[in-house]
Amino acid sequence: MAGQAQALPKDPIQTRSMSVPIFVASAVLVGSMILALYDEFVWRRPYKNYQESFVVVYANFLEHGLLPRQKERLKAIEELPEFVELAKAIKAEEAKVADVNARVDEDLIPVIANIDRIADTVKVARAKYQALNYLFEKGRHIDLTEVEENGGKLTGTDALTPAQEKVKKDMDEVLAGPYVITVIGEDRKDVTLSLNYDQLNAKMAEFRDQKAAGENAKGAALKLLKDLQARQTKIVETNLVGPHPESVKKLMAASDDRKIGASKEPMGLRIGALPNGQVLQINIDTLNWVDRCESCHVGTREPIEMSKDDLAAIEENNLTPEKAVVFSSHPSKALLDVHDPERFGCSMCHGGNGRSVSKVELAHGLNKHWTAPLHPPENYEAGCVQCHREDLVLKSRNVEAKTLNEGKWLFYWKGCWGCHKYEGFDREPDHITVLEKERSAMVKEREKMLRDREGEEMKAKDKAMIDQKVATIDTKMGELNREINSLHASTAKVGPSLRDVRHKVKRDWLPGWIENPKVFKPSTKMPVFRYEPGDVTKIAAYLWQNHDQKPPQKHQPGDVTKGQWQFEQRGCLACHQVQRDGKMFGDGFATELTRIGDKAEFDAVVDWILNPTNGVMPNLRLTVEESRDLTTYLFSLGTKAPYPAAPELEDPKLAAEGAAIIRHFGCAGCHEIKGMETESRIGTELTYEGSKPKERLDFGRLEHDFKKQKRYTHKDFFETKLEDPARFGLGKNYKDPREKLKMPNFHLAPNEINSLTTFLMGSIEHELPTMEKNTFEEAFAYNPDEQGQAIREGWWVVKKYNCVGCHQFETGDQPHLWTMPMYVGKSPDGKGDLEVRRPPSLVGQGFRTDPIWLAKFLRNPALTNDAVTAHRNGVRTYLDVRMPTFRLSDLEIQKIVRFFGALSAQPAQYQKEDLAPLSTQENTIARALVKSIRCINCHAIGEPKWDLEKANAPRLTIMGERMNPPWTRRWIQNPKLLMPGTVMPQNFSEQWEVEFKNGTIYRGIGYEESGAEGKIKQAGAAEPTKFNLADLKAPAKKTGRWIANDVPPEAVSYEGDHIDLITRYLHLNYNNQTEIDATLPPN
């Protein structure tokens, strides 16, 4: 116990050392600091790794991908005959100059050695002399005041100071030398010379001159060889796609040495500027926008194309295409050329968080809080919308936004804008609003002026002035009113007008159709609504009882066979389709007509074809008989299935209830309905739907599950909504069924859903102001010049009326009608190729035709109002397929005309070329030319019988008004050049001239050389003249004058250009009946 008592418990506070815990904690602290540093420099900078790997991947690509490919390409070029020839010549020349070179080189050896030997001595002597000279020339200090007082002269003695004397002495020493040098003398033996300064310099100059002379001699000898080599290089340069293998090798060396960050050279490739762990960023000051995407995607702007597949194909890289994508170059160089990343950045188009470089997920903006996630590949084109909002069609020569174009088109064509406002899609109504504002301003101004005029103190002069002003306003108002009216006329809703439903369709068919249109016609655009019981009858009753059209005329049935011919040959299939053998035949732009007989009234359809009154359906100018035949044919296609009788549609009480339901479902968005003219849209505006906060998108009861599945995004919302518009209403209870989601189901195909989603995803608004106080739109949106604007506007009209269904606008386009069996292959009646019967290509149309004429033609393609000929085509009278009369507004015509002009890069102002009138003699010659070329064998001339039966080329008699003279000239010279595949032959050739040693000159065409003999066909001669090539004074040459292949006797003596003559003749005189008669062929 005592022992224990002595061992008192120790005071834990005073005795506990704490060293161990503090040491452990300190160690852990150091560890945590290392962790923090590692985190800072490695975990949060993954781009360093990518950059490291890029260097390796890039080097591998150069060595195993690019080099072999370029070598192969070079090899192919080296096998070209011209290259081989040059190579031979070079070899021969090399052998020739080798001797000369060797001799000169031999002579130069001692010279070069001499220069080498004395260079040091000369250098030292000069340096000494110059340094002393500086000291000497500097002179002495002077005092300005003193000099001025002394009348501008120095005071005191001119004698040198002792220091200067010393310098002078030193200089003299340097000049005197002597410099002892040993040089190689004439007999190649060493000679020792002792020279002063000047002699030394002279010796050096002498050696230099000797060297220069030797090199000049060498250069002269090598000149031809150099030229040949330059030509060879030129061939390689012109033919080799991509860099030369030698350049690639240099690049490889650079990347081996890791010449990282050295220079922006070599060859303009980025290898010289390869990053070394730094953040690479694009900074757009005006938007305060920073994109650091290239920190990982280092190769984006690599000038050599380097696709992910290229990189993955290289074994050494050991990459899958999915992984290689980070190293690849931008897949569309053409796109980057137009959208310079320095100006637009990356994430502005692609989405994602351009500033973040710490994690892939964050940089791509896929984290929860980033509002603009990276667009997935299938929606890349969403990025275009923000700047190209007003373009319906986005394409240029080498880039095309296919998905987006489809999406925008679907939005327009399916009539989404009937319920959902989207800025820019209400083309006509928007325009009308602008013009009406202008008009009301004018009305106000006019009223004010008239009031002022009534004022008492007005003088007569002022009154007259006001009258004049009012008159000007009146004229302008007249124009404005016309414009507004034509805009009203061309406003078309997506669906057909329902004002004449009662006369147009069968009553019993109506309810079934409204219930589910896809049952009757799966191809219909009309979506399926989710009605409450009883709705369908009420809607049908309202439509059935509210009409304002007169009943159609009575028509007799026509001939089915003739009708089928009309249907297939007149061009109906460019827009419409029918089912044939279980497949669709024709184009889906307009409604499918297979079952039209099952729903429509015969008389109404006949009348409609004769005069379609709403929508974009044009008038094909058929006769009543043709229309009857056509309708009879169409009616023969249906199944004739009966419908349950629906007499309740006559019940006025149901109709009255129907009005509210029609309003509820917004039917008037797509259809014209009597009594619903002023209905507003029922859907939400979608202009900026892509940047709407997600909380405001109605995910309904699914919001939570979408979040869980990481599908709480705009993309998934749009896709789900488009696939099944009722989806987000699932699980909810509705006290009032009218509160259910209204959007009908369009049964869109997956690609259609993707296109529309792309379009909507891209419809975003940039809310934050830019630094320069202008909006994003002003600073960055596509703001084209006049031509671009014309093309942008033109597409809206051209697509609205489906001009692209019949015509080719750009080389390579395939209009749907062209691919139909009626226009492919040989004609069964042996009349030649069917291709010539299809609607003409409009490539170069803006250059080809006179815009004023084109406007006139678009207004009335028959070019006449004559009762008989008005049914035909105005230009290509021989075509069965008909250019129909569209109900185009003046503005639309203007836009189409300018669209063509802009596509052919024509200026906005058209100035028709002034052609010199023909003299009587010229007229006779030209007439003879037209006959001899036999223009009228093919061309139509306005003679109905000829035009319809024989002609297969456009009317010549309207040339003057229709054509642009420069085009005519170029066309006649070489039609195939302007329009490959045309049947128009080349009737003229450029004249050759051969001059003989004896002074004789032959001029003619068809110049040919064979062996020692040449031949040329002279004007008027039946056979070519042959001659000996040895007799020629100089090689044959072209004169630049074009003459007919078949020169008529009248024209033999004509000195002028035949093409110019015939152009002037056709343009100026060929609308004259006497001329036409005079040129007709004998039969």
Added chain:
Amino acid sequence: MFFAEFDGHQLWELVSAPDNVPIVLMLFMLPVYLWMGFRAAFANDRLIAELEANPEMAKTHHRKTYPYHPSWDKTVSVWPYLLKMEFLAAIIVTIVLIVWSVFLNAPLEEPANPTLTMNPSKAPWYFLGLQELLVYFDPWIAGVVLPGVILMGLMAIPYIDVNPLGNGYYTWRQRKFAVATFMFGFLVLWCLLIVIGTFIRGPGWMWFWPGETWDHTRVVFEVNKDLHEFFGIRTLPENKWKMFFFGGGIVTAFSVISGGAFHMWFVKFAPKTYAKLSKIQYGHLQFLMITLMATPVKAILRLGFTIKYVWVTPWFNI
């Protein structure tokens, strides 16, 4: 449960948000430290009782912390005995902060958009208690007066506190009133309100139980009336004096009743302290106690009885 569907995902989102992690931590740390504090306090209390049994020791021995041995020094120096512990604590806190900052990123959200306010818009977690008070009082009271009272009250404590015991050691027995009051003010009126603001308040500052889905479109019946409206006085400008006197009366009555009750209790259970307090000191104590009690009462009235304000005046509302 209070609601139909349990939503574990929502709950996880809430507790795993970097901003809320400290609160989750607080939920666990508070009880732990409370327990540690009270364990020390009770141990000391026992020691004090032991020492008090020995009159000599009771007067002279100041080191009333457990463990204890009579042979130990009466006092220990700050350096090194306190400072080395503090140094260790500083190191551990630094480690925790560094590791925390490496693995939990700053809770950045969307780029700021002046045209769009987030819903719910929450203050930083340490201010959520004050933000929660905004539900019960008007901004003037909740945002200015009450924080002011809290600060002034904390500053006043040394001047009101006349009990010399309990300096430098944990004790319950010697400072029951002070400890209980503090625990009520801190745990209930500060921490609980932060927890409510963090985990309970969802879109529209509506009440969502943990695990209930935060539905942005939720609509609840929340028509709150001023107290006087139950007594036939409508909240109208022309009734302003009626409302003023009615509410003023109620508040005065509450103050008198609760103040009186506190007085009776205080006099009975702490007569010695009461005797030591001057009138001014006691007056301040009364005021702070009434305010302390009034705050939860108002919260209960608002949450339980849909009473918006008790006292409506043109200048402030309570």
